[in-house]
Amino acid sequence: MMFDDLTRERTREIISRYPQSRSALLPLLHLVQSVEGHVSQDGIRYCAAALDLTTAEVSAVATFYTMYKRTPCGEHLVSVCTNTLCAALGGDEIYGRLSAKLGVGHEETAGEPGSTGSITLEHAECLAACDMAPVVQVNYEFYDNQTVSSAETLVDALARGEKPHPTRGAPLTDLRTASLELAGVFPGLETSVAGPSVSDETLRGARLASDRGWRAPSMPDAPPAFPPLPEKKP
Numbered sequence: 001m002m003f004d005d006l007t008r009e010r011t012r013e014i015i016s017r018y019p020q021s022r023s024a025l026l027p028l029l030h031l032v033q034s035v036e037g038h039v040s041q042d043g044i045r046y047c048a049a050a051l052d053l054t055t056a057e058v059s060a061v062a063t064f065y066t067m068y069k070r071t072p073c074g075e076h077l078v079s080v081c082t083n084t085l086c087a088a089l090g091g092d093e094i095y096g097r098l099s100a101k102l103g104v105g106h107e108e109t110a111g112e113p114g115s116t117g118s119i120t121l122e123h124a125e126c127l128a129a130c131d132m133a134p135v136v137q138v139n140y141e142f143y144d145n146q147t148v149s150s151a152e153t154l155v156d157a158l159a160r161g162e163k164p165h166p167t168r169g170a171p172l173t174d175l176r177t178a179s180l181e182l183a184g185v186f187p188g189l190e191t192s193v194a195g196p197s198v199s200d201e202t203l204r205g206a207r208l209a210s211d212r213g214w215r216a217p218s219m220p221d222a223p224p225a226f227p228p229l230p231e232k233k234p
């Protein structure tokens, strides 16, 4: 059975964290993805039954967020930021080269889905790491300051079954394990959180402000009153 006793136990544990069971939908979809490698119709039905929702309600959420994949994925999800800053600094070129090299387009998979070394490629919107642009993520772990050549080296290593260490953050695992962690389940907590989470680029502004004694202006005790709305014309 796809959703075994362990998954059902984890489902109960996740639901118990919330005052209202329906609030557990996002982590439950990640849990389903950790089991299936994507969110299938069976996964939609499983979440709906567990949370007393309709399948239409669960589908509406699963299709809204891009982190839930509706088709089987590779062992690794490679996300190339092609938002404005990364695109201008080489992200578009990186995406184009990886797409040609792997022979796949957006949300398509090179290799048998789930097999070792298989890779799903996607365009990504801003990954909130513009100071390290252009960036690539693998299973949501960061590979900063990429070039076409370093990105090609990265996917070559993934395809060989290797797991190059991200620039920062925890050691690389695979998409299913990352999905399990996003569900809030950490079988190996120590390794899941190992590694630096900030880079020098990110801290540089804070250090500069500290060296110069700059401080952020204090917040007002009360927020300014909202200006009155103009009179509605008859």
Ligand code: FES
Binding pocket: 081, 082, 083, 084, 085, 086, 087, 125, 126, 127, 128, 129, 130, 133, 134, 135
């Ligand atoms: S534009 Fe790529 S991380 Fe912000």
